[in-house]
Amino acid sequence: MKSILLHICCGICSSSAIEKLEQDGFKVSGLFYNPNIHPEEEYLRRLETARTVAGILKIKLIEGVYDQKNWLAEVKGLENEAEGGRRCAICFRMRLEYSAKMAKKRGLNYFTTTLTISPHKNTNWINEIGRAVGQDYFLEYDFKKKEGFKNAIDFARRHQLYRQNYCGCIFSQMKTRLTEQSERKPEAEFDPSLRYRVVSLRSNSSEGFNSQDALDIKDVKGYNLRRFAP
Numbered sequence: 310m311k312s313i314l315l316h317i318c319c320g321i322c323s324s325s326a327i328e329k330l331e332q333d334g335f336k337v338s339g340l341f342y343n344p345n346i347h348p349e350e351e352y353l354r355r356l357e358t359a360r361t362v363a364g365i366l367k368i369k370l371i372e373g374v375y376d377q378k379n380w381l382a383e384v385k386g387l388e389n390e391a392e393g394g395r396r397c398a399i400c401f402r403m404r405l406e407y408s409a410k411m412a413k414k415r416g417l418n419y420f421t422t423t424l425t426i427s428p429h430k431n432t433n434w435i436n437e438i439g440r441a442v443g444q445d446y447f448l449e450y451d452f453k454k455k456e457g458f459k460n461a462i463d464f465a466r467r468h469q470l471y472r473q474n475y476c477g478c479i480f481s482q483m484k485t486r487l488t489e490q491s492e493r494k495p496e497a498e499f500d501p502s503l504r505y506r507v508v509s510l511r512s513n514s515s516e517g518f519n520s521q522d523a524l525d526i527k528d529v530k531g532y533n534l535r536r537f538a539p
């Protein structure tokens with residue numbers, strides 16, 4: 310039986326992808342490697358959900374490192390990109406490169422990713438990046454096809470799994486919060502030009518950021534946005 314490493318971006322997205330790969334005759338191992346996720350509490354919550362799904366569907370789950378510091382360094386300068394822009398391309402590449410290395414290291418035949426299950430993500434881009442970093446190791450899938458996304462949501466409801474409301478990084482989290490804020494406040498009180506950038510990063514740990522570390526984030530006028538960072 311051929312083996313495949315499935316990069317898992319979050320637990321709820323993985324169920325229907327695992328089922329699809331097993332239907333296609335693969336022995337599936339999961340890999341949770343997502344240094345983009347902020348804050349650490351959210352990372353641990355999504356990891357725990359991935360563990361739960363792996364347990365239910367009886368697959369092995371490999372846990373990657375949480376090197377958020379490297380991720381932030383990679384996307385520096387792209388903080389204001391819209392979702393689906395250049396920051397996301399780097400975010401996909403980083404996760405797929407790590408998955409390719411891990412598949413080779415573990416002697417698995419192929420690797421792929423659950424990222425294509427999201428209706429908000431560009432499947433062609435993800436598969437292109439996967440091919441570029443993994444060549445023949447990478448198998449192209451579009452897991453949202455044949456109701457893959459709906460099935461994953463149904464599975465999450467049935468098993469009462471945690472479902473996040475933002476993509477993962479601090480920038481997507483802030484965008485969600487700003488959107489929620491704009492929906493709550495009268496338009497006049499909300500500044501639609503509010504933009505932000507990371508001005509400095511400080512971590513006390515060589516392992517990367519955790520919730521105690523300082524993340525100084527300011528908007529273009531220098532207004533401190535740390536209140537949006539947990």
Ligand code: SF4
Nearest residue numbers: 397400476477478481
């Ligand atoms: S929005 Fe999502 S895909 Fe894009 S950089 Fe942030 S976590 Fe990565």
